[in-house]
Amino acid sequence: MVHxxxxxxxxxxxxxxxxxxxxxxxxQRHPAALSLAxxxxxxxxxxxxxxxRTLKTFTEKGLVHRIEDGSGAVKFAxxxxxxxxxxxHDLHVHFFCTRCRETSCLPTVAVPTIAxxxxxxxxxxxxxxxxxxxxCAGIPTSIS
Amino acid sequence: MVHxxxxxxxxxxxxxxxxxxxxxxxxQRHPAALSLAxxxxxxxxxxxxxxxRTLKTFTEKGLVHRIEDGSGAVKFAxxxxxxxxxxxHDLHVHFFCTRCRETSCLPTVAVPTIAxxxxxxxxxxxxxxxxxxxxCAGIPTSIS
DNA sequence: CGGACGATGCAATGCTATTGCATTGTTTCA
DNA sequence: TGAAACAATGCAATAGCATTGCATCGTCCG
Ligand SMILES: [Mn+2]
Ligand SMILES: [Mn+2]
Ligand SMILES: [Zn+2]
Ligand SMILES: [Zn+2]
Numbered sequence: 001m002v003h004x005x006x007x008x009x010x011x012x013x014x015x016x017x018x019x020x021x022x023x024x025x026x027x028q029r030h031p032a033a034l035s036l037a038x039x040x041x042x043x044x045x046x047x048x049x050x051x052x053r054t055l056k057t058f059t060e061k062g063l064v065h066r067i068e069d070g071s072g073a074v075k076f077a078x079x080x081x082x083x084x085x086x087x088x089h090d091l092h093v094h095f096f097c098t099r100c101r102e103t104s105c106l107p108t109v110a111v112p113t114i115a116x117x118x119x120x121x122x123x124x125x126x127x128x129x130x131x132x133x134x135x136c137a138g139i140p141t142s143i144s
Numbered sequence: 145m146v147h148x149x150x151x152x153x154x155x156x157x158x159x160x161x162x163x164x165x166x167x168x169x170x171x172q173r174h175p176a177a178l179s180l181a182x183x184x185x186x187x188x189x190x191x192x193x194x195x196x197r198t199l200k201t202f203t204e205k206g207l208v209h210r211i212e213d214g215s216g217a218v219k220f221a222x223x224x225x226x227x228x229x230x231x232x233h234d235l236h237v238h239f240f241c242t243r244c245r246e247t248s249c250l251p252t253v254a255v256p257t258i259a260x261x262x263x264x265x266x267x268x269x270x271x272x273x274x275x276x277x278x279x280c281a282g283i284p285t286s287i288s
Numbered sequence: 289c290g291g292a293c294g295a296t297g298c299a300a301t302g303c304t305a306t307t308g309c310a311t312t313g314t315t316t317c318a
Numbered sequence: 319t320g321a322a323a324c325a326a327t328g329c330a331a332t333a334g335c336a337t338t339g340c341a342t343c344g345t346c347c348g
Pocket of ligand 1: 065067077090092094104105106
């Protein structure tokens with residue numbers, strides 16, 4: 001009997017090393033998407049470069065997807081189980097909160113199909129909405 | 145009679161300095177969105193920092209909009225005449241070509257309205273599509 | 289004239305991402 | 319088992335973009 005975290009990695013052809021299990025664990029525990037710096041902070045003594053290469057491997061194997069939210073740092077979030085590197089099944093909208101700077105996947109909000117002039121060959125669509133998240137919406141920006 | 149470029153700046157409450165006129169001119173001449181480095185290259189002897197602050201001023205005054213295309217560098221493109229810093233009227237899709245790395249505004253392709261769970265307060269929507277542009281679509285990636 | 293203000297330009301810094309390279313750990317196979 | 323082969327790790331260094339600090343310059347009043 002293998003640990004569930006190990007199974008997840010093995011299913012994606014990723015050798016389950018201690019560091020990778022730690023990174024996967026922290027990704028699973030956190031609802032919001034995490035940047036490289038976030039993971040580094042949450043894994044107190046992890047080397048930044050190793051985490052970077054771990055996230056790169058995860059991305060290449062279809063375990064996580066990259067989110068460019070305009071915050072300056074790329075965020076990472078777990079993919080759906082049926083995702084592969086070639087074919088992603090979690091083509092959803094992402095939300096970036098301008099107050100708490102957290103980025104979330106919105107699995108229930110699919111990216112709509114957009115028709116482009118025929119000359120374009122679309123490979124990928126990224127839809128990021130910015131504003132106040134559920135937690136921040138009720139809080140005024142400052143007490144004045 | 146004032147020069148048309150000067151009129152454009154004055155209409156946006158921007159003092160028409162020589163540097164600003166040069167940056168506006170290069171933005172008008174180029175169909176694709178330009179990064180800070182692009183403008184710096186096109187304006188041979190311009191100081192990088194001054195161009196940076198010029199683009200920042202233009203953005204704050206509603207003359208240009210920022211495009212985060214995931215290329216690593218923010219791109220800038222002219223807004224429609226009726227845009228203001230508070231209210232943009234050019235909420236269109238942007239296209240990033242993965243081959244020539246050019247980013248274009250698609251003024252004819254509007255960003256669709258996306259319904260989010262009520263708790264979210266949306267301020268802005270960014271929709272970037274990636275693939276091959278009209279010019280690059282016909283060209284194979286390499287001769288093999 | 290002289291101060292106030294904005295614009296400019298050089299230097300320095302911050303932040304994120306990435307590469308080089310030596311070391312360590314693990315698997316393979318004779 | 320033992321050595322080669324390979325993968326993973328960690329430290330150092332570098333690259334690239336963005337931003338800030340600060341002194342200077344120019345212009346516009348008063
Ligand atoms: Mn997601
Ligand atoms: Mn645009
Ligand atoms: Zn928030
Ligand atoms: Zn192209």
